[in-house]
Amino acid sequence: MAASRRTLVVLYALHSWAGIVTGLLLFIVCFSGSVVVFKNEIDLWANPSLRALPHVAQPVRPDLVLNNLAEYYPGSKVESLWYPDGINPAWTAFIKRADNPERMKIAVRADTGEVVGPVDSELGQFFRMIHVFLFFGPRWIVGFLGVAMFFLIVSGFVIHRKILKELFTARWRKSLRVTGSDLHKSLGVWGLVFHLMIAFTGAWLGLAPVFERAYSYVSGGGGARPAAMKMRNNALDRPMQTASVDTLLKQAQHDMPGLQPNRIALRDVGKPNASVTFFGQVDDLWFSNARITYQGGRFKEKNDPRQNGFWSQFNGLMEPLHFGDYGGIVLKWLYFLIGLSPALLSLSGTLLWIERRKLRQRNRAGVVGAQHV
Numbered sequence: 243m244a245a246s247r248r249t250l251v252v253l254y255a256l257h258s259w260a261g262i263v264t265g266l267l268l269f270i271v272c273f274s275g276s277v278v279v280f281k282n283e284i285d286l287w288a289n290p291s292l293r294a295l296p297h298v299a300q301p302v303r304p305d306l307v308l309n310n311l312a313e314y315y316p317g318s319k320v321e322s323l324w325y326p327d328g329i330n331p332a333w334t335a336f337i338k339r340a341d342n343p344e345r346m347k348i349a350v351r352a353d354t355g356e357v358v359g360p361v362d363s364e365l366g367q368f369f370r371m372i373h374v375f376l377f378f379g380p381r382w383i384v385g386f387l388g389v390a391m392f393f394l395i396v397s398g399f400v401i402h403r404k405i406l407k408e409l410f411t412a413r414w415r416k417s418l419r420v421t422g423s424d425l426h427k428s429l430g431v432w433g434l435v436f437h438l439m440i441a442f443t444g445a446w447l448g449l450a451p452v453f454e455r456a457y458s459y460v461s462g463g464g465g466a467r468p469a470a471m472k473m474r475n476n477a478l479d480r481p482m483q484t485a486s487v488d489t490l491l492k493q494a495q496h497d498m499p500g501l502q503p504n505r506i507a508l509r510d511v512g513k514p515n516a517s518v519t520f521f522g523q524v525d526d527l528w529f530s531n532a533r534i535t536y537q538g539g540r541f542k543e544k545n546d547p548r549q550n551g552f553w554s555q556f557n558g559l560m561e562p563l564h565f566g567d568y569g570g571i572v573l574k575w576l577y578f579l580i581g582l583s584p585a586l587l588s589l590s591g592t593l594l595w596i597e598r599r600k601l602r603q604r605n606r607a608g609v610v611g612a613q614h615v
Contacts, residue, residue, distance in 0.1 A: 250401060257397040261591045264390045267376065269588040271387055274373040275440075276581035279566050279574045281366035282329045288362045292349055295331040301352035304487040304506060307333050310350065314357040315339055323506040326352040334361065385448020391584065392441035394591075399434065433583045440581065443564035450557070487511075490518050494534045498546055500525030501532060514538055524548060528568060531558035 277284075286292055304323055311320055317340040324334040333350040349358040371377045376384060487506065495501050503522035510516045517537045523530040526548055534544035547554045562568040566577035 253397050254401050257394060257401060258595055260390055260394055260397075261588070262595055264387055264394075265588045265592040267387055268391055269585045271373055271376070271384060271444075272391075272581065272585035272588065274369045275444075276578045276585070277369045278366075278373045279577045279581065281370055282327075283574075284366040284369075285361065285363045286329060288365060289349070291358060292330065292332055292361065295349075295351060295358070296353055297326070297328075297331045298353045301326050301333060302355040304491065306355040307335065307350050308487060308511065310355050310357050311335055311337065311348065315348075320508050320511060321345065322508060325504045327504065332358060381448045382452045383448070385445050385450075385452070388441050388443075388445030388448055392438065392445060394587075395434065395437050395441060433580050436580045437584055437587075439563060440584065443560045446557075446560045447564060450560075487518055490536050490539070491520065493536070493541075494520045497541060498524065498532065498534050498544060501534065504530060517542075527555065527558070529555075529558040529562045531561075 307323060308320060311318065315337060318337045321336045321338065324330075324336075326332055332352055333355075335348045335350060337346050337348055338344075339346065347361040347363055349361045350356065351358060374384060375381055487508075491503065491506075494503070501520065501522055501524055503520040505521040507519040507521065508517070511518075515538045517535065519533060519535040521530070521533050524532050524546065529547075531547055531554070532545060534546075535542040545554065547558050566574055
């Protein structure tokens with residue numbers, strides 16, 4: 243047997259077993275990922291009161307939202323504020339009440355700052371939890387599934403490298419196994435580029451944080467950076483007057499020109515050492531991984547992808563490319579429809595493997611029967 247032939251046999255075996263071992267999980271992750279593209283639309287659909295709210299070009303300032311939430315939910319802690327966008331017309335706040343340990347999602351009108359009330363996001367969040375964490379598992383498990391999916395795509399293309407000549411070929415009058423095999427191969431080739439992108443970005447999002455933490459641990463925490471951060475935090479421990487979020491937002495847009503915030507993370511608001519972080523994008527880039535933090539009213543740190551080089555910008559591309567939230571509704575439908583194909587490939591590949599296994603067993607039984615005759 244030629245070396246190339248042996249390689250293909252081994253690769254086919256690895257491709258088959260990798261598909262069988264991960265097939266069900268890949269189906270769940272890929273199917274839920276297709277639905278997650280419409281998470282915000284699902285939340286809006288589940289909340290008719292939000293659909294009736296007006297979209298405004300200039301929403302009310304964060305301080306008004308926080309003050310109204312404090313009056314409406316006395317003693318609560320606001321953890322984050324999400325800006326209105328093209329889909330959701332309201333401010334969204336995540337809060338924790340003193341009498342309820344579970345986090346609540348609250349809508350606030352963008353035009354007046356009036357508190358609308360709790361938002362039902364269980365269905366959209368359910369699909370997101372399945373896709374990102376398999377509901378209960380750590381994210382790196384889904385990252386490894388991305389690696390498995392990438393291997394399945396590449397190995398399948400190598401095994402069926404002549405399929406490019408048969409893109410429009412489906413032997414409909416043959417057996418179900420033959421027709422299913424043709425459709426399985428064609429579906430994999432037609433969505434090849436998209437599938438590779440989804441697999442790579444999914445693996446990156448799941449595993450990159452693990453490797454970053456491992457590198458930081460091996461390298462002793464990244465050199466002198468922790469010491470500098472400690473000195474800065476010691477300085478912030480001194481009591482000082484608490485700055486309003488509106489004031490810090492103006493300062494953030496001065497310290498990071500072109501910042502367009504879409505989320506605000508809050509901790510210990512109202513206390514001298516309060517922490518406020520603005521997340522968003524900057525004018526020169528379309529992805530959203532810019533970040534700037536203030537603690538105790540003073541600048542603490544920032545991540546400006548324009549200043550942090552190639553890898554910061556590359557890392558910022560991963561999430562929008564994976565979730566398809568950088569375009570309009572047409573792009574989301576494309577992500578949804580093409581995103582279903584990996585789920586179908588996982589299902590069809592498993593069914594084909596089972597059918598081939600049954601066929602081999604019948605052939606062996608036929609040979610054994612012939613030998614006894």
